[in-house]
Amino acid sequence: MTNVLSLKGVTKFFGHFQVVSNVDLEVRSGEKHALIGPNGAGKSTLFNLITGHYVPTHGTIHFKDTRIDGLAPYKIARLGLARSFQIINIFRELTVFENMRNAVVAKRRLAVKCIGRLTAMKQITKESEYLLDRFALLPYRDEPAGTLGYGQQRALEVGLAVALDPELVLLDEPGAGLSPEETRAIVRLIQEVTEQKTLLIVEHDMDVVFKLADRISVLTYGVILTTGTPAEIRNNAAVKEAYLGNFTNDNSGAGSG
């Protein structure tokens, strides 16, 4: 199986503080890969390194055969690697439709085209509406995105990434701050829209992780502890100790209670 994304020896210092240490990570074509770890483990930093927001201090990052560390975020996005954000990062003042249309225009490489009126480009309107419908956002089409409920803003956040039709989707805590029902809805949505794609997801909610992931990597203190299938991770003693201890106890407690 070929790797879509491979990190080799990726290290990031902020001043003297080593946030990410010598990380090797491989994401295989078509898999759903989850990245878990306690708060401050460096998961979001790793995302920011992969998507070009930060440049690694050492190490290399390849997307298929292209080396992408040090490239500008827009160039990385154009290669077919799109991300969503942990803290909602949508166009708050623009309508839901305009939000989605921005992504569609960008995907079609029309963003700096200065000939022709955008509203006259019917395929773009159609595709944007199709995507809104897919994310159950069509009823809110003309409302400013900032006024939506939190769950809908989350869906839009993920939608903006998926709308780019990337080969690799990176989702940074898509379930953050959602109620259990909303979480179930977004998991179903993610499963639907990433069916043909490779997924790398950061998530705290273990229900979400075990439902979605084919493979899981555990990050603690900037180091990859281990990578394996959900079953392997569940039974890994080091992982239990470092991270899942509380979680498994809680879960068995809830199950027996």
Add this chain to the structure above:
Amino acid sequence: MRQNLKHGSVVFVLLLAVLFPLVMSNFQTYLVTQVIIYSVLGISYYLLLGHTGLLSFGHAAFFGVGAYAAALSLLHLVDPAVPVPIVIFIGAVAVFLCGLLFGLIVLRLAKIYLAFATLALSQMIWAIAWKWRDLTGGDDGLTGWSGRVVSLPVIGQFALSNIRFSYYLCLVFAVVAITLSWYFTKTPLGNTLTAMKSNPNRTGFLGVNVNAAKLMVFAFSGLVAGLSGALFILMKKMVSPHFLDMSMSFDVLIISVIGGYASFIGPIIGAFIYVYLVEYLSSFTERWQLLVGAFFVLLLLFYPKGIAGMVGDAVKKVRVVGRKGER
């Protein structure tokens, strides 16, 4: 219905503009010519601030470079009847290039840093105009075309001193420039600029080259501002470093804010109020600037969205009341 109302009012205003010099005095015509030129300048500023969210304190450079480029071409193209569109074209293209240069230099800056970088750049250009006497005439500026005859292809020759000619020339070029600017905001690029105003970070992560878009709006805004500078020297018959200095930049800002900086027609309303306010206040008192300042502050306090915002809110209110009435 709304669309018809919009088109109707545009046609109505254009009709008024065409008939204006035929019924009003030369002095009034002269004032409205100024309004037209400032409207174009204000709209070029709207493209940066209102549309893209880029705050510039150096817009005088765009205006002044266009004015100087047009003046120099008028002086050095010795043909007794220079085709006037060429003069205007030279002014516009000079500032298109100036806009590209500004854009390249300030590409990575935003907000107040951008504002002060543009201020510094415009002051540098002001200093060049002040010191390079051989080219620019220094603080005396340039004059010497008030008696010139210029030609318009196909239409014929005109004396620049003909006030009605100046007026219609400005009107035609202003209509073209404003229409182009409107179109510009409706293109995919125009849409991208709005996205950048709302969230430049996410725009980049969508795969948009934000810097390229920024460069393009700087260049296009320069083109439009340069055109207004060229029109201004055809009307004023002189150019001086004052066209380039800081107070000119802030005049543009004041025009935008009075009219409503976030609205496309804001600068047109702002230009009207500004020109007439300055004209009539300065005939009452020498301290007219104090009064303009007071007006500006009051407006900012009570109607930060400017006159256009005020009218927009009122229309919205009427509509809401109307809808309630229907129920």
